[in-house]
Amino acid sequence: MVRFLADGHTGEAVHAEATLMEAFFRSLSMILVSEIGDxxxxxxxxxxxxxxxxxxxxxxxxxxxIMTxxxxxxxxxxxxxxxxxxTHNAATILYTFFGLRLLYIGTRSKAGEMQEEIAEVNHKLDKTVDPPWLMRSPLLRKIKGTLNPVFLEAFILTFLAEWGDRSQIATxxxxxxxxxxxxxxxxxxxHAMCTGGAVIGGQLLAMKISQKTVAFLGGAVFILFALHNIVFGADKE
Structure with missing residues (x-):
């Protein structure tokens, strides 16, 4: 009886560790293909x-x-x-949608699109001003005066850009x-890997990234997620 209980607990621990690692690698790969060049x-x-x-x-x-x-x-x-x-079926549908959409984007991508996106973001940053809700809040104005303004700018711009983004919904x-x-x-x-690459030499890297390749790679990853969900049903996960 004791042996059975011990084996049972060991089996549960092994399963828990396996599901943890699967979730870890899925999430890591998903972010890497979603965030590079985003x-x-x-x-x-x-x-x-x-x-x-x-x-x-x-x-x-x-x-x-924080967003994650x-x-x-x-x-x-x-x-x-x-x-x-x-939820399992909804996840499968979303993975399929993301995958097909990225593959479609890959087929429509043209040379120079990444440069255009960089120029657009540059333009947004040049025109960045404090949002109205920040100006109206004494507490937030005080926080702004206390924190490093560059830190705060990077935090707010990134948070707003990530909210509702494909990677957030996929997470x-x-x-x-x-x-x-x-x-x-x-x-x-x-995110740490992508952001680290971005701050070290991101613009040079982004100029060399093929939007088509990134889209096809991301689409393939999401389609694989969807196929995995179809093959291994909700009761097997």
Whole structure:
């Protein structure tokens, strides 16, 4: 009896570790294919050219880490409101949609699109002013006066750009049916890698990135996620 209980606990521990690692690697790969060359990547790259790299990195990554925690938490809550089978099917549909959309974008991509996006972000940064809600709040104005303004700029711009972005929705979706801790850790590490690359030499890298290649790679990853969900149903995960 004791041996059976021990084996049972060991089996559960092994399964838990396996699901944690699967969620971690899924989240990491998803962020890497979603964020390279994305708007948050370009924002970090351009800000790092104008300011201290470590300050831009810490501000941007702080925003992305908070966003990842929020997204994973939302994904964790959803299955408690909707059945596991429904969330699983919804995740499969979203993965398929993201994958097909990225593949479509890849077929429509033309040379020079990344340069145009960099120029657009540059223009937005040049015109950046304090939002009205910041000017109206004494507390937020005080925080702005206390924190490093470059850190705050990187944080706010990154947070706003990431809100509602494909990677945020995909993180919520992944956390609905995978270990939320693994999703969070993998997502934060993926963001750290992308943001680190952006601040070190992001604009040069972005100019050399093929939008077509990134879109096809991202599309393939999301399609693989969808196929995995179809082959391994909700009851097998």
């Amino acid at each position: 708007e948050t990547f370009i924002i970090a790259a351009i800000l790092a050219m104008r300011n201290k790299k470590r300050v831009v990195f810490s501000g941007a990554l702080s925003a992305l880490a 925690v929020i997204s994973a938490a939302l994904g964790y809550v959803v299955p408690n409101l909707i059945s596991k089978k429904t 919520i979706t992944l956390a609905t049916h995978k270990n939320p801790f693994g999703v969070t850790i993998g997502g934060i590490l993926g």
